[in-house]
Amino acid sequence: MSLVYDSLARWSVAWSPTQVPALGLHAGSPTMRTSQKDFNDAVSQVKLLKEDPGNEVKLKLYALYKQATEGPCNVPKPGMLDFINKTKWDAWNALGSLSKEAARQKYVDLVSSLSTSSKSPSPETPAADRKPPEGNSLVVTSEDGITTIRLNRPTKKNALTTQMYHDIIAALQAASKDESTITVLTGSGDYYCSGNDLTNFTHLSAGGLEEMARSGEVLLRDFVDCLIDFPKPLVAVVNGPAVGISVTILGLFDVVYATDRATFHTPFSHLGQSPEGCSSYTFPKIMGSSKAAEMLLFGKKLTAQEACARGLVTEVFPDGTFQKEVWARLKAYSKLPPNALRISKQIIRKQEKEKLHAVNAEESSVLRERWLSDECMNAIASFLSRKAKL
Numbered sequence: 528m529s530l531v532y533d534s535l536a537r538w539s540v541a542w543s544p545t546q547v548p549a550l551g552l553h554a555g556s557p558t559m560r561t562s563q564k565d566f567n568d569a570v571s572q573v574k575l576l577k578e579d580p581g582n583e584v585k586l587k588l589y590a591l592y593k594q595a596t597e598g599p600c601n602v603p604k605p606g607m608l609d610f611i612n613k614t615k616w617d618a619w620n621a622l623g624s625l626s627k628e629a630a631r632q633k634y635v636d637l638v639s640s641l642s643t644s645s646k647s648p649s650p651e652t653p654a655a656d657r658k659p660p661e662g663n664s665l666v667v668t669s670e671d672g673i674t675t676i677r678l679n680r681p682t683k684k685n686a687l688t689t690q691m692y693h694d695i696i697a698a699l700q701a702a703s704k705d706e707s708t709i710t711v712l713t714g715s716g717d718y719y720c721s722g723n724d725l726t727n728f729t730h731l732s733a734g735g736l737e738e739m740a741r742s743g744e745v746l747l748r749d750f751v752d753c754l755i756d757f758p759k760p761l762v763a764v765v766n767g768p769a770v771g772i773s774v775t776i777l778g779l780f781d782v783v784y785a786t787d788r789a790t791f792h793t794p795f796s797h798l799g800q801s802p803e804g805c806s807s808y809t810f811p812k813i814m815g816s817s818k819a820a821e822m823l824l825f826g827k828k829l830t831a832q833e834a835c836a837r838g839l840v841t842e843v844f845p846d847g848t849f850q851k852e853v854w855a856r857l858k859a860y861s862k863l864p865p866n867a868l869r870i871s872k873q874i875i876r877k878q879e880k881e882k883l884h885a886v887n888a889e890e891s892s893v894l895r896e897r898w899l900s901d902e903c904m905n906a907i908a909s910f911l912s913r914k915a916k917l
């Protein structure tokens with residue numbers, strides 16, 4: 528959860544020993560002097576931890592630090608949409624009337640338990656060497672008549688940032704005009720895609736939440752429109768679990784190949800959201816209304832085999848031979864006459880294009896409303912504070 532992580536990392540800058548505010552101890556108490564030194568040492572030690580202790584621990588550290596230095600939570604509760612500060616406030620407030628001394632002790636104990644399970648880097652290790660940069664979130668290549676658009680944020684399970692939606696649109700537009708015969712969407716690492724990056728909701732502009740929801744609606748509509756209009760064969764190479772919008776848009780692909788490790792999950796109700804990617808239309812058509820409802824309303828997660836039996840997936844391959852088999856198949860298909868493929872694809876799509884655009888516009892507009900709802904806000908806050916995992 529990078530947002531809270533980053534935010535906590537920033538707080539740790541403020542924990543520099545020279546900036547730590549006075550702890551309000553009674554001079555002359557040897558126990559407390561020791562405790563203060565231990566506490567200050569622990570504060571410094573946190574910054575040397577090599578391994579990320581995870582958001583839950585970092586929140587505990589934050590809360591204990593605040594309690595130890597300022598006492599019980601004494602600031603107003605941040606608004607519901609101020610996810611990060613609300614999460615921090617909740618953690619601090621949960622400590623109730625715990626004394627400063629007890630909080631300091633708990634902080635020291637917690638850091639000490641972390642230090643024993645994680646080696647500190649040598650002081651000269653440059654920060655950049657500790658966490659390698661992720662590089663480009665989208666990688667587009669063209670080879671053997673195939674343009675491949677690869678989601679490339681493996682450490683975030685290829686969650687889609689707003690920039691990635693824009694980049695995919697641009698990549699599809701370029702692919703529609705390039706020399707390739709087939710276009711492929713796939714993912715790097717163990718996941719295909721974990722859907723919309725939930726931290727997209729935290730990037731509020733001056734226009735506030737309403738403006739964010741409005742621009743989200745436009746971006747979603749443009750993204751899905753681009754898939755509806757894509758003129759060449761579009762293939763999904765589903766290399767691992769797929770969540771949310773990465774699943775719903777599969778109904779707009781021509782062929783979907785999946786590893787037997789893949790799962791297909793659309794937890795919209797859990798998130799206080801509603802279906803997109805034209806799935807409210809394509810899913811009932813592909814698998815029948817009751818099977819579609821099980822996925823889109825109740826968030827039933829399908830195995831690759833189940834998704835194949837329901838017609839969402841074209842074929843499932845054993846994970847061990849997935850890449851080899853699929854790419855060999857695609858290379859063979861890419862030798863087919865490109866114009867015939869284009870014309871055939873377009874005549875198939877033409878029958879439904881208008882309908883799909885209308886469905887997309889409606890789904891996007893309904894989602895804009897959903898994004899402003901308490902149900903959605905609470906679900907996202909819950910994910911960001913790591914209370915719930917889907």
Ligand SMILES: CCCCCCCCCCC/C=C/C(=O)SCCNC(=O)CCNC(=O)[C@H](O)C(C)(C)COP(=O)(O)OP(=O)(O)OC[C@H]1O[C@@H](n2cnc3c(N)ncnc32)[C@H](O)[C@@H]1OP(=O)(O)O
Pocket residue numbers: 528529530532582682683684686687689692721722723724725726727728739740742743744746747770771772773794795798800803898910916917
């Ligand atoms: C209004 C503005 C919107 C602008 C954009 C509009 C465009 C269209 C929007 C269309 C609507 C789309 C809807 C959806 O896609 S709904 C589905 C959303 N996805 C989820 O709810 C999945 C959430 N993730 C999880 O449940 C788990 O992470 C997952 C099961 C996928 C994997 O669990 P696992 O335990 O294996 O791994 P981690 O949880 O530790 O994940 C590793 C790190 O990756 C981060 N992560 C994963 N998925 C997401 C995500 N979707 N958004 C943000 N971050 C994600 C996770 O937090 C971990 O990060 P840290 O290592 O930093 O903790």
